[in-house]
Amino acid sequence: GAGVSQTPSNKVTEKGKYVELRCDPISGHTALYWYRQSLGQGPEFLIYFQGTGAADDSGLPNDRFFAVRPEGSVSTLKIQRTERGDSAVYLCASGRTLYNEQFFGPGTRLTVL
Amino acid sequence: KQEVTQIPAALSVPEGENLVLNCSFTDSAIYNLQWFRQDPGKGLTSLLLIQSSQREQTSGRLNASLDKSSGRSTLYIAASQPGDSATYLCAVTQGGSEKLVFGKGTKLTVNP
Numbered sequence: 001g002a003g004v005s006q007t008p009s010n011k012v013t014e015k016g017k018y019v020e021l022r023c024d025p026i027s028g029h030t031a032l033y034w035y036r037q038s039l040g041q042g043p044e045f046l047i048y049f050q051g052t053g054a055a056d057d058s059g060l061p062n063d064r065f066f067a068v069r070p071e072g073s074v075s076t077l078k079i080q081r082t083e084r085g086d087s088a089v090y091l092c093a094s095g096r097t098l099y100n101e102q103f104f105g106p107g108t109r110l111t112v113l
Numbered sequence: 114k115q116e117v118t119q120i121p122a123a124l125s126v127p128e129g130e131n132l133v134l135n136c137s138f139t140d141s142a143i144y145n146l147q148w149f150r151q152d153p154g155k156g157l158t159s160l161l162l163i164q165s166s167q168r169e170q171t172s173g174r175l176n177a178s179l180d181k182s183s184g185r186s187t188l189y190i191a192a193s194q195p196g197d198s199a200t201y202l203c204a205v206t207q208g209g210s211e212k213l214v215f216g217k218g219t220k221l222t223v224n225p
Contacts, residue, residue, distance in 0.1 A: 033212070042117070042217050043202075093157075103159060105156050106155060
């Protein structure tokens with residue numbers, strides 16, 4: 001595809017449930033990033049992958065959050081035991097290599113009731 | 114800890130006006146700075162990327178400048194149009210880190 005895609009575009013879940021958010025980066029991009037954006041705020045970094053490995057996961061808020069990228073392309077952000085405070089837009093970005101321009105997907109809006 | 118501030122938080126101008134959006138950052142040890150546009154309910158569109166060794170970048174009616182030593186960047190939009198209405202975000206990449214640190218954005222409204 002031409003750009004970064006994310007599915008689903010919207011996800012509504014109940015408190016305590018498990019959710020998975022998917023990101024398909026631009027073909028050939030080795031770097032993949034996850035950010036979270038709350039209303040009225042700028043995006044906040046969660047985790048960064050270079051290839052298959054998580055090079056920096058310092059932004060993950062707690063151990064309920066986990067992300068994988070098993071084949072170095074598609075990534076899944078997993079949230080266990082969701083809480084209302086997890087409600088936000090989750091953005092994925094990809095880039096060619098270190099310190100290059102980051103290209104963002106449309107985001108997944110997560111609502112935890 | 115790097116902090117990015119954008120002023121003003123909101124700006125409303127008549128069509129055709131030239132305008133400047135400001136971005137400041139507290140730690141000058143950045144690798145690059147990126148300006149983005151975000152339309153309501155949408156993701157981010159990259160507008161300009163300035164490497165730390167550069168002073169400015171231009172794309173069409175947009176010009177971004179960077180003064181790394183003073184921790185400032187400006188985005189200049191010439192001859193604004195209603196289609197320019199959006200939130201503009203700036204973000205920096207810290208040296209030694211891949212993550213972007215964002216400001217809260219400036220919400221721009223261009224009135225016809």
